[in-house]
Amino acid sequence: MNRGPSSLKDPSASQGRLRFFDAHNHLQDERFEGRWDELIDAARTVGVERMVVNGSCEEDWPVVAMLAERFPEVIPSFGYHPWYLEERTTAWRETLIRWLDRTPGAVVGEIGVDRWMLENPDRWRRYRQGAIPFAGKPPEWALQESMVISQLEIAAARGLPVTIHCLRAFGRLLEILENGPCPGPGFLLHSYGGPVELVDRFAELGGYFGFPGSALDPRRQRQQEVFHRIPIERLLVETDAPDQMPPELHRPSVLTGPSGSLLNVPANLPAIHAGLAELTGRSLESLTGQLAENFHRLFGSLRVPPRLQVGP
Numbered sequence: 001m002n003r004g005p006s007s008l009k010d011p012s013a014s015q016g017r018l019r020f021f022d023a024h025n026h027l028q029d030e031r032f033e034g035r036w037d038e039l040i041d042a043a044r045t046v047g048v049e050r051m052v053v054n055g056s057c058e059e060d061w062p063v064v065a066m067l068a069e070r071f072p073e074v075i076p077s078f079g080y081h082p083w084y085l086e087e088r089t090t091a092w093r094e095t096l097i098r099w100l101d102r103t104p105g106a107v108v109g110e111i112g113v114d115r116w117m118l119e120n121p122d123r124w125r126r127y128r129q130g131a132i133p134f135a136g137k138p139p140e141w142a143l144q145e146s147m148v149i150s151q152l153e154i155a156a157a158r159g160l161p162v163t164i165h166c167l168r169a170f171g172r173l174l175e176i177l178e179n180g181p182c183p184g185p186g187f188l189l190h191s192y193g194g195p196v197e198l199v200d201r202f203a204e205l206g207g208y209f210g211f212p213g214s215a216l217d218p219r220r221q222r223q224q225e226v227f228h229r230i231p232i233e234r235l236l237v238e239t240d241a242p243d244q245m246p247p248e249l250h251r252p253s254v255l256t257g258p259s260g261s262l263l264n265v266p267a268n269l270p271a272i273h274a275g276l277a278e279l280t281g282r283s284l285e286s287l288t289g290q291l292a293e294n295f296h297r298l299f300g301s302l303r304v305p306p307r308l309q310v311g312p
């Protein structure tokens with residue numbers, strides 16, 4: 001692909017040859033107000049090749065499917081996020097299966113378990129709030145477990161990789177995966193914040209670990225130390241856009257959302273990679289190459305963007 005004149009002195013020009021993969025985001029999020037052309041254009045310009053766009057409830061699954069149809073970069077992912085379980089309809093399972101079966105290249109996620117919201121219901125309500133006041137109760141633990149197991153079964157039966165959200169429940173999640181069903185192609189522990197002691201056991205089961213840009217914050221030292229210990233072939237980078245804003249040095253691009261809040265975007269991926277390269281003492285080139293390989297191993301063989309099928 002002709003990317004125009006470049007100069008070796010221009011770091012963005014050398015980054016332009018690298019390919020970046022966003023292992024986890026929520027491009028369908030309503031805070032983006034449908035500015036998808038702008039978001040995808042900016043991501044393309046800096047070399048973002050693919051992104052896993054995670055649905056979180058029945059309401060947003062159609063938007064994820066539409067984005068996958070419109071943009072070859074998008075790998076559509078469908079799942080019930082633990083925060084939204086109370087909104088499920090009696091037909092959630094059939095609806096999920098229908099989206100998975102009829103959307104080319106679909107994977108499963110974001111599913112998961114979350115004890116943090118049960119321990120911090122007021123903070124959770126504030127996060128969920130948006131423009132409309134929200135007074136709901138966090139979904140009970142038993143419901144969370146049964147929903148995560150049902151969705152793992154659906155993924156395992158179809159041989160699909162899964163993206164998992166987990167807050168303050170890593171020990172129990174490990175048991176659930178050890179007892180099965182555990183998806184054959186593997187799973188991403190998105191924005192991994194679990195203990196270092198569990199890394200090898202999750203990895204043995206097929207686990208990958210998502211590094212979010214927000215972990216570059218110098219105050220997140222504990223999480224940074226955990227990422228030092230993760231086998232490099234199980235590491236992935238994610239933006240979790242529009243959330244998990246990287247520190248100022250690592251966010252060349254931001255959007256201003258509806259309430260004036262700043263939104264993280266996939267175009268920040270190269271700057272997040274640069275931060276992680278520095279943190280792990282690797283060159284940007286070797287880190288990026290390894291992460292691309294990891295991404296393809298877990299997600300990438302499923303769908304080839306049409307522009308890559310065109311000859312030189």
Ligand SMILES: [Zn+2]
Nearest residue numbers: 026054110240
């Ligand atoms: Zn997410």
